[in-house]
Amino acid sequence: MKVFDAHADTLSATEKLDIHTAPDTELTRIYAIWGGAEATYESRYLPLLKRWREAKFNDTSAMLSVEGAHVLDCSLERLRDAAADGVCAVTLTWNNANSVSGSCADNYDCGLTRFGRTFVRECERLNVTVDAAHLSERGFYDVAEMCAKPFAVTHANSAAVCPHRRNLSDDQFRTLIQTGGAAGITFHQDFAGGAEIDRLVRHIMHWLDFDGGENAIGIGTDFDGGITPVRGLEDDSGFIWLFDELILRGVSAETANKIMYGNWARIFKT
Numbered sequence: 382m383k384v385f386d387a388h389a390d391t392l393s394a395t396e397k398l399d400i401h402t403a404p405d406t407e408l409t410r411i412y413a414i415w416g417g418a419e420a421t422y423e424s425r426y427l428p429l430l431k432r433w434r435e436a437k438f439n440d441t442s443a444m445l446s447v448e449g450a451h452v453l454d455c456s457l458e459r460l461r462d463a464a465a466d467g468v469c470a471v472t473l474t475w476n477n478a479n480s481v482s483g484s485c486a487d488n489y490d491c492g493l494t495r496f497g498r499t500f501v502r503e504c505e506r507l508n509v510t511v512d513a514a515h516l517s518e519r520g521f522y523d524v525a526e527m528c529a530k531p532f533a534v535t536h537a538n539s540a541a542v543c544p545h546r547r548n549l550s551d552d553q554f555r556t557l558i559q560t561g562g563a564a565g566i567t568f569h570q571d572f573a574g575g576a577e578i579d580r581l582v583r584h585i586m587h588w589l590d591f592d593g594g595e596n597a598i599g600i601g602t603d604f605d606g607g608i609t610p611v612r613g614l615e616d617d618s619g620f621i622w623l624f625d626e627l628i629l630r631g632v633s634a635e636t637a638n639k640i641m642y643g644n645w646a647r648i649f650k651t
């Protein structure tokens with residue numbers, strides 16, 4: 382089975398790199414350079430880039446992202462350097478607001494700043510996918526309005542199923558469908574609204590009710606991001622359970638494969 386996980390904090394969070402593997406799973410994963418609100422290019426980006434380069438990823442197809450423009454000092458020059466280093470996506474904010482935008486948890490009335498618009502434009506020019514996870518709602522709509530290319534919300538669930546500031550409203554999800562983007566289903570119990578796999582599947586089933594919803598759902602586990610995973614999905618061996626759970630509910634194999642792999646592959650591998 383092919384799986385594309387658009388967000389894991391493995392690179393940033395663990396003392397000793399523990400690369401997950403699972404039998405019969407061909408995994409593509411985006412590893413985020415994350416560092417909290419105080420992170421800078423010097424203190425977090427450079428050391429973790431070094432770690433990334435030294436890491437042994439076995440047969441895992443690994444990609445690199447940055448979580449929070451502040452990790453790049455909110456600098457266009459750093460952004461260009463990161464693109465040259467192979468960074469494929471930048472999450473514009475983490476929970477802290479920065480000079481690009483307000484976040485869902487900090488200065489949430491603020492959307493993209495003027496500089497933020499320049500930053501987003503530069504991401505697109507560099508073929509770095511814009512990631513609106515953690516972003517303020519206004520920032521999300523600003524991104525949707527100005528992006529010429531599909532953008533991602535790498536790790537968030539449905540707010541209609543589980544109201545949480547990190548989850549997406551139905552209108553936000555509809556906007557992702559319209560712009561050709563996708564949202565990554567996150568395995569954190571707090572964003573799922575419960576500890577059982579059934580709680581997580583509800584988010585997928587809700588989004589599949591939307592016209593075109595099957596093209597806008599992916600996986601964004603948030604593994605190693607300080608989360609408490611839903612039971613049965615604690616590591617990569619759980620992907621197969623999630624896939625089977627969808628099939629058991631009558632989701633077609635074609636749609637299940639889009640969710641597990643195809644939608645992110647379309648957005649990140651073009």
Ligand SMILES: [Zn+2]
Nearest residue numbers: 448515536606
């Ligand atoms: Zn995150």
